Amino acid sequence: xxxxxxxxxxxxxxxxxxxxxxxxxxxxxxxxxxxxxxxxxxxxxxxxxxxxxxxxxxxxxxxxxxxxxxxxxxxxxxxxxxxxxxxxxxxxxxxxxxxxxxxxxxxxxxxxxxxxxxxxxxxxxxxxxxxxxxxxxxxxxxxxxxxxxxxxxxxxxxxxxxxxxxxxxxxxxxxxxxxxxxxxxxxxxxxxxxxxxxxxxxxxxxxxxxxxxxxxxxxxxxxxxxxxxxxxxxxxxxxxxxxxxxxxxxxxxx
Numbered sequence: 001x002x003x004x005x006x007x008x009x010x011x012x013x014x015x016x017x018x019x020x021x022x023x024x025x026x027x028x029x030x031x032x033x034x035x036x037x038x039x040x041x042x043x044x045x046x047x048x049x050x051x052x053x054x055x056x057x058x059x060x061x062x063x064x065x066x067x068x069x070x071x072x073x074x075x076x077x078x079x080x081x082x083x084x085x086x087x088x089x090x091x092x093x094x095x096x097x098x099x100x101x102x103x104x105x106x107x108x109x110x111x112x113x114x115x116x117x118x119x120x121x122x123x124x125x126x127x128x129x130x131x132x133x134x135x136x137x138x139x140x141x142x143x144x145x146x147x148x149x150x151x152x153x154x155x156x157x158x159x160x161x162x163x164x165x166x167x168x169x170x171x172x173x174x175x176x177x178x179x180x181x182x183x184x185x186x187x188x189x190x191x192x193x194x195x196x197x198x199x200x201x202x203x204x205x206x207x208x209x210x211x212x213x214x215x216x217x218x219x220x221x222x223x224x225x226x227x228x229x230x231x232x233x234x235x236x237x238x239x240x241x242x243x244x245x246x247x248x249x250x251x252x253x254x
Contacts, residue, residue, distance in 0.1 A: 128175070
């Protein structure tokens with residue numbers, strides 16, 4: 001039994017080494033592509049060159065390339081090799097892609113895109129929640145708002161988790177399956193945005209009050225007030241990010 005257990009342990013360790021190597025290759029290439037090391041539409045070095053550069057085997061490299069293909073970062077063609085795809089092909093809501101953006105210093109610009117998207121759809125979702133929410137859903141929104149208040153002074157990662165629950169509760173209360181699905185797709189990016197735009201303690205206090213105003217409007221069933229409260233809630237990080245990246249005022253959402 002001891003010999004069998006040793007063989008099984010060795011097999012597990014070998015699998016972990018392969019998995020770690022695979023993740024290392026995917027991460028290394030993902031960051032370089034998003035950072036622009038190869039350039040848009042560029043063809044990656046041939047398989048032999050790239051494998052040698054990364055210090056890995058060709059089979060391991062091929063498996064990593066398949067992952068990048070699945071995320072829309074590259075395409076593989078027989079005659080032309082592996083080519084970087086334009087940004088509009090990338091799966092910008094994928095957790096790993098988001099991580100690579102953070103590593104490459106592009107999280108601010110991506111967070112900006114998210115806030116504009118939120119500015120477009122969240123106010124109307126809040127409007128629907130105000131006229132459609134059940135008593136249980138209204139109670140859940142209020143309860144989560146209290147949890148958000150309790151997060152002040154605690155690590156931002158905790159606040160981002162509770163903030164997600166708050167917005168998830170509103171989307172569920174909208175009873176619109178498309179909006180609920182959209183919300184689930186952007187959750188990873190929302191966490192990054194909350195941490196990025198919530199560094200100032202005074203702003204956090206104001207933000208929690210804005211969440212409370214939104215929750216109260218939904219509970220009252222005041223759709224117009226809920227829509228306006230949602231706009232004000234998203235406007236704060238939008239203006240902050242716009243100022244940070246230097247966006248001209250005439251190019252901003254109103």
